[in-house]
Amino acid sequence: MNTSNHVRIVEVGARDGLQNEKTLLPAEVKVALIDRLSATGLKSIEATSFVSPKWVPQLADAAEVFTRIRKLPGVSYPVLVPNLQGYARAREVGATEIAVFTAASEAFNRKNINASIDESIERFIPVMEQARADGVQVRGYVSTVLGCPYQGEVPLSDVVRVARRLHELGCHEISLGDTIGVGTPAKARAMLHAVAQEVPMAALAVHFHDTYGQALANILACLEEGVRVVDSAVSGTGGCPYAKGATGNVASEDVVYMLHGMGIETGIDLDLLVATGAWLAAQLHKDTASRVTRARTAVA
Numbered sequence: 056m057n058t059s060n061h062v063r064i065v066e067v068g069a070r071d072g073l074q075n076e077k078t079l080l081p082a083e084v085k086v087a088l089i090d091r092l093s094a095t096g097l098k099s100i101e102a103t104s105f106v107s108p109k110w111v112p113q114l115a116d117a118a119e120v121f122t123r124i125r126k127l128p129g130v131s132y133p134v135l136v137p138n139l140q141g142y143a144r145a146r147e148v149g150a151t152e153i154a155v156f157t158a159a160s161e162a163f164n165r166k167n168i169n170a171s172i173d174e175s176i177e178r179f180i181p182v183m184e185q186a187r188a189d190g191v192q193v194r195g196y197v198s199t200v201l202g203c204p205y206q207g208e209v210p211l212s213d214v215v216r217v218a219r220r221l222h223e224l225g226c227h228e229i230s231l232g233d234t235i236g237v238g239t240p241a242k243a244r245a246m247l248h249a250v251a252q253e254v255p256m257a258a259l260a261v262h263f264h265d266t267y268g269q270a271l272a273n274i275l276a277c278l279e280e281g282v283r284v285v286d287s288a289v290s291g292t293g294g295c296p297y298a299k300g301a302t303g304n305v306a307s308e309d310v311v312y313m314l315h316g317m318g319i320e321t322g323i324d325l326d327l328l329v330a331t332g333a334w335l336a337a338q339l340h341k342d343t344a345s346r347v348t349r350a351r352t353a354v355a
């Protein structure tokens with residue numbers, strides 16, 4: 056049992072949070088978002104994604120955003136990369152940490168990256184080799200770990216196999232994604248437990264979307280199981296354009312509030328995070344999906 060009293064939050068709002076937004080945001084708003092997030096004490100901020108702009112038009116400005124953000128010492132700014140082309144674009148603007156992504160479900164992978172699981176892993180091999188040569192750290196995502204919008208049930212053995220493979224290939228951290236937010240705590244815990252038999256718990260992270268309102272409960276179950284890295288998105292933004300029916304990520308404000316309430320440290324200033332969440336919701340002309348931000352910013 057992991058008794059560490061510190062949790063690292065990986066803030067994915069600038070990438071996962073925005074990739075599914077239909078209204079294109081100007082690069083300067085994305086830069087302002089990341090700079091505000093940097094000021095909250097977050098240590099891992101996923102900045103953008105060097106995928107095909109035809110597939111995700113919102114993040115076509117990845118190079119400009121990555122170039123313009125203020126990179127604080129001690130803070131990492133990983134970017135999503137699907138292939139060598141994305142890797143080259145990311146390196147051109149100086150990215151030193153990347154994330155590759157695949158899924159435990161064949162059907163989802165086909166929709167999301169136009170490849171089977173094995174083909175996607177084949178594509179990562181040259182990316183990982185190049186990254187190793189360049190001293191670039193690589194995170195790996197496994198999507199659809201608790202259900203798939205196209206194939207339904209996802210066998211646990213597939214989740215374990217894909218996570219183990221990414222770890223063997225050299226990913227320093229594997230994020231287990233409930234892409235469509237259908238998981239419940241006992242299932243989430245059992246999934247994490249099974250993966251942790253093959254990949255060290257210290258190399259695992261959890262990534263919950265909150266479609267069915269289960270995300271905080273799932274995170275708590277996984278904390279009890281020993282995970283200490285949690286992905287979340289400020290203001291509860293997010294979703295994958297190729298995951299039908301998925302809503303946003305669990306809100307960072309709500310995760311931080313829960314953790315601080317449990318006496319677990321994050322190093323994050325909740326007030327600054329709430330202010331950033333409220334600001335982002337205003338930029339998107341949306342109500343925030345964070346319950347904490349709603350509670351803290353409610354007009355009496």
Ligand code: HMG
Nearest residue numbers: 105106107110137140141167168169196198199232234295
């Ligand atoms: P494809 O169409 O099979 O690939 O897409 P292609 O190699 O034939 O390329 C098609 C066109 O895209 C070509 O341009 C390429 O040059 C270009 P054209 O010749 O037609 O003018 N292209 C690129 N351009 C810029 N940067 C690149 C790049 N690659 C190709 N890197 C591909 C395959 C993987 C590229 C595509 O399917 C893709 O970009 N998919 C990304 C989908 C995506 O971003 N999904 C969301 C992220 S995953 C997620 O959200 C889940 C996660 O949050 C965890 C969870 O919640 O579970 C991580």
Ligand code: MG
Nearest residue numbers: 071232234294
């Ligand atoms: Mg996601």
